[in-house]
Amino acid sequence: MHIIPSGQTLGAQANGIDLAHPLSDGDFRSILRALGEHGVLCFPQQMLDTDQLAAFGRRFGELEINVANAYHEPNHPEMMILSNIRKDGKQIGANDAGQGWHTDMSYSHDIALANILHAQHVPMRGGKPLGETQFRNMHAAYEDLPDALKHKLEGRTATHDFAKFWDMMVAKPGSTRKPLTPEQRAKKPPVSQPIFRRHPITGRMVLYANVGYTMSIDGMDPQESGEILDFLFRHQERAEYLYAHHWTVGDVLMWDNIGTMHNAIGDYLPDEPRYMRRVQVMATLDYARLLAQ
Numbered sequence: 001m002h003i004i005p006s007g008q009t010l011g012a013q014a015n016g017i018d019l020a021h022p023l024s025d026g027d028f029r030s031i032l033r034a035l036g037e038h039g040v041l042c043f044p045q046q047m048l049d050t051d052q053l054a055a056f057g058r059r060f061g062e063l064e065i066n067v068a069n070a071y072h073e074p075n076h077p078e079m080m081i082l083s084n085i086r087k088d089g090k091q092i093g094a095n096d097a098g099q100g101w102h103t104d105m106s107y108s109h110d111i112a113l114a115n116i117l118h119a120q121h122v123p124m125r126g127g128k129p130l131g132e133t134q135f136r137n138m139h140a141a142y143e144d145l146p147d148a149l150k151h152k153l154e155g156r157t158a159t160h161d162f163a164k165f166w167d168m169m170v171a172k173p174g175s176t177r178k179p180l181t182p183e184q185r186a187k188k189p190p191v192s193q194p195i196f197r198r199h200p201i202t203g204r205m206v207l208y209a210n211v212g213y214t215m216s217i218d219g220m221d222p223q224e225s226g227e228i229l230d231f232l233f234r235h236q237e238r239a240e241y242l243y244a245h246h247w248t249v250g251d252v253l254m255w256d257n258i259g260t261m262h263n264a265i266g267d268y269l270p271d272e273p274r275y276m277r278r279v280q281v282m283a284t285l286d287y288a289r290l291l292a293q
């Protein structure tokens, strides 16, 4: 396997590996290290069936079953379908997933290590791919914060709520999302997360707050909390932290869900089909120990 860095703030391409086969321990460690270093890894031209994609994801941690779980591959409740395709008049996948800056699973007590998407159909117009996925580098965002703010927020937590992003999407004009049921809300109550956390692969600190899910800073006056979060949300959207992935069919894209946040661009039309399979890898392993072996 050869890792070719993008030369930008995030991103690398991993060539010379067929993810359809079980990973050797060496490749597993190389991928983990590269994920920490580059944040977003693209494995091009992968031909994986659903079992092989699930097996690749499971190597890095348990796979999450989404709380809304409306669209998944047959016999794979852990593999969501993200798609605007309709069959027999019905949506076959989530057609607006991730369209807004967020960090997956920051609303969950147990957080996610990585998200893995496999591109089956990529919308194209005039020979160019649409529906890019954008990322921002939260290692860099943390490092560039003013020292006084780092000091003020050290050891503090913020409340994250799954419903914040969901309700925002439901409220968008033309949304086909159904409001969360009381049972779904109860399954994902708000949780507190450290605002800064040590990344389990890099050992460096990251800014772990995002406009999609973060509601307020715990134990702080609401006005001050609002002002500081506004500052953090503007800071983390600085242009120099941005990296965009332009999809090609067959790409497996794996991204770090602790050291980055992301945003899916919905710039394609209903007759420009997009179809992604997705697994969410929870941070259930001791990555530092595995890397040290």
Ligand code: SIN
Pocket: 082, 097, 098, 099, 115, 131, 132, 133, 262, 263, 264, 265, 276, 278
């Ligand atoms: C997501 O946030 O998981 C969706 C990303 C995408 O479809 O590009």
